[in-house]
Amino acid sequence: xxxxxxxxxxxxxxxxxxxxxxxxxxxxxxxxxxxxxxxxxxxxxxxxxxxxxxxxxxxxxxxxxxxxxxxxxxxxxxxxxxxxxxxxxxxxxxxxxxxxxxxxxxxxxxxxxxxxxxxxxxxxxxxxxxxxxxxxxxxxxxxxxxxxxxxxxxxxxxxxxxxxxxxxxxxxxxxxxxxxxxxxxxxxxxxxxxxxxxxxxxxxxxxxxxxxxxxxxxxxxxxxxxxxxxxxxxxxxxxxxxxxxxxxxxxxxxxxxxxxxxxxxxxxxxxxxxxxxxxxxxxxxxxxxxxxxxxxxxxxxxxxxxxxxxxxxxxxxxxxxxxxxxxxxxxxxxxxxxxxxxxxxxxxxxxxxxxxxxxxxxxxxxxxxxxxxxxxxxxxxxxxxxxxxxxxxxxxxxxxxxxxxxxxxxxxxxxxxxxxxxxxxxxxxxxxxxxxxxxxxxxxxxxxxxxxxxxxxxxxxxxxxxxxxxxxxxxxxxxxxxxxxxxxxxxxxxxxxxxxxxxxxxxxxxxxxxxxxxxxxxxxxxxxxxxxxxxxxxxxxxxxxxxxxxxxxxx
Numbered sequence: 001x002x003x004x005x006x007x008x009x010x011x012x013x014x015x016x017x018x019x020x021x022x023x024x025x026x027x028x029x030x031x032x033x034x035x036x037x038x039x040x041x042x043x044x045x046x047x048x049x050x051x052x053x054x055x056x057x058x059x060x061x062x063x064x065x066x067x068x069x070x071x072x073x074x075x076x077x078x079x080x081x082x083x084x085x086x087x088x089x090x091x092x093x094x095x096x097x098x099x100x101x102x103x104x105x106x107x108x109x110x111x112x113x114x115x116x117x118x119x120x121x122x123x124x125x126x127x128x129x130x131x132x133x134x135x136x137x138x139x140x141x142x143x144x145x146x147x148x149x150x151x152x153x154x155x156x157x158x159x160x161x162x163x164x165x166x167x168x169x170x171x172x173x174x175x176x177x178x179x180x181x182x183x184x185x186x187x188x189x190x191x192x193x194x195x196x197x198x199x200x201x202x203x204x205x206x207x208x209x210x211x212x213x214x215x216x217x218x219x220x221x222x223x224x225x226x227x228x229x230x231x232x233x234x235x236x237x238x239x240x241x242x243x244x245x246x247x248x249x250x251x252x253x254x255x256x257x258x259x260x261x262x263x264x265x266x267x268x269x270x271x272x273x274x275x276x277x278x279x280x281x282x283x284x285x286x287x288x289x290x291x292x293x294x295x296x297x298x299x300x301x302x303x304x305x306x307x308x309x310x311x312x313x314x315x316x317x318x319x320x321x322x323x324x325x326x327x328x329x330x331x332x333x334x335x336x337x338x339x340x341x342x343x344x345x346x347x348x349x350x351x352x353x354x355x356x357x358x359x360x361x362x363x364x365x366x367x368x369x370x371x372x373x374x375x376x377x378x379x380x381x382x383x384x385x386x387x388x389x390x391x392x393x394x395x396x397x398x399x400x401x402x403x404x405x406x407x408x409x410x411x412x413x414x415x416x417x418x419x420x421x422x423x424x425x426x427x428x429x430x431x432x433x434x435x436x437x438x439x440x441x442x443x444x445x446x447x448x449x450x451x452x453x454x455x456x457x458x459x460x461x462x463x464x465x466x467x468x469x470x471x472x473x474x475x476x477x478x479x480x481x482x483x484x485x486x487x488x489x490x491x492x493x494x495x496x497x498x499x500x501x502x503x504x505x506x507x508x509x510x511x512x513x514x515x516x517x518x519x520x521x522x523x524x525x526x527x528x529x530x531x532x533x534x535x536x537x538x539x540x541x542x543x544x545x546x547x548x549x550x551x552x553x554x555x
Contacts, residue, residue: 237408240460252273253344254270272434276410281307282302283314291455292455310325318333346461351462352531355398364533382528384522385520385522391422396535402462404431417525424510425445425505426446426505435454448505455490483501
């Protein structure tokens with residue numbers, strides 16, 4: 001009996017000792033696995049031996065605490081693994097893993113101090129550790145560089161959110177723990193980490209159905225308002241037809257009659273009215289009559305004013321002239337009516353003059369054989385920009401011209417052309433109606449001599465030039481022995497009287513003994529000509545025609 005009791009007691013003691021050993025063995029396995037995982041994670045960040053020793057000592061203390069807690073916990077507790085990515089170079093990863101596995105094997109070979117001395121680790125553990133070991137990497141040329149790079153800390157790659165893995169059952173007591181295969185890590189380029197962005201599909205929200213709004217009745221579109229008429233360009237507006245002129249043209253012109261002065265004396269008076277566009281006018285009252293018909297550069301009164309409908313009022317201070325229709329009523333500053341003048345249309349006495357027996361027709365409205373590259377409009381009028389075929393020396397020329405109506409233009413831009421004799425001396429053609437008659441105005445020897453009287457008629461009225469010219473004389477050496485001479489009748493009135501021309505005028509060609517043609521200048525304005533003929537004279541003398549004064553016609 002005593003022998004059986006002793007054996008039974010020994011069996012009980014053995015079972016008691018074996019039971020805790022088995023429980024401790026499972027917890028030790030867990031601690032070893034946890035330590036192995038921590039060592040792997042820590043080895044990727046710190047490779048120095050001193051740091052590993054400190055971590056091992058700390059881990060031993062942690063294991064003691066965990067053993068006490070693990071005894072109370074269920075053996076079927078599952079662990080969650082959170083893989084971390086490292087941005088080390090590929091070579092440094094392999095070295096770190098090799099070192100971690102060697103270290104794990106050493107820890108597995110060493111006995112656990114906290115476990116009982118009789119505890120033995122099962123052989124399957126060694127097989128698992130052998131499976132974890134990787135073959136040593138072959139020697140490479142850059143081994144030294146890899147070893148030096150292990151000492152330097154590397155930047156940790158940003159953690160990626162991973163889905164939790166399903167729980168795994170713990171192995172039963174006495175069964176070997178299967179070896180864990182390391183999770184594959186993504187390859188990364190040197191010095192950079194790839195950021196993963198999760199693409200979330202937007203949730204579709206149910207939108208309420210849109211109810212179409214009732215259609216509005218379309219409103220009638222407003223009629224487009226025409227833009228205001230722009231002020232005409234003064235360089236382009238040129239009327240050549242009486243049927244196309246503006247309202248101001250009817251007020252422009254010459255008014256002629258007699259005024260009763262203080263004391264009852266009647267005095268012949270003329271008024272010239274000039275349109276300036278948009279209802280603006282200037283004028284001058286001439287004492288004695290009109291130019292060439294009583295007024296010889298005598299006293300005058302300058303006037304200005306605007307048109308209001310069918311009435312034009314010109315004034316100087318309180319002195320006023322009211323023009324309606326074809327009459328002009330003159331009222332002095334005291335308010336007394338001095339008289340009424342009537343509008344007249346004068347005509348040159350030499351208008352339509354026929355050529356003599358010794359003259360040659362250059363243009364008669366049907367043929368322009370006397371000119372080079374002549375252009376004729378639909379009305380049978382000769383246009384500007386041509387020259388005579390034959391050169392000239394001494395001659396008498398008759399030519400008729402008409403100026404366009406250009407109310408906005410002034411100065412040299414108002415109906416400009418020119419009669420260039422021998423292409424050297426210009427007799428100016430210009431709308432100078434109602435102006436003083438300067439050295440660059442109508443019938444002037446351009447920029448050389450002003451006309452003796454401004455005989456220019458209003459635009460769109462036909463006018464005449466009768467020119468007598470004697471060419472300059474030169475000796476055999478080309479020296480000028482006598483200057484050229486010129487006499488001009490403008491609308492039958494003498495305005496240049498046998499004037500000695502000192503030199504060429506304006507842009508004319510240089511003087512010389514050679515004969516040259518006559519040019520009708522093209523200055524860009526539609527001036528036209530008719531009834532052009534020439535009579536060549538044999539001597540240097542100039543025929544002096546008598547002055548003829550034309551009496552104004554009454555309407």
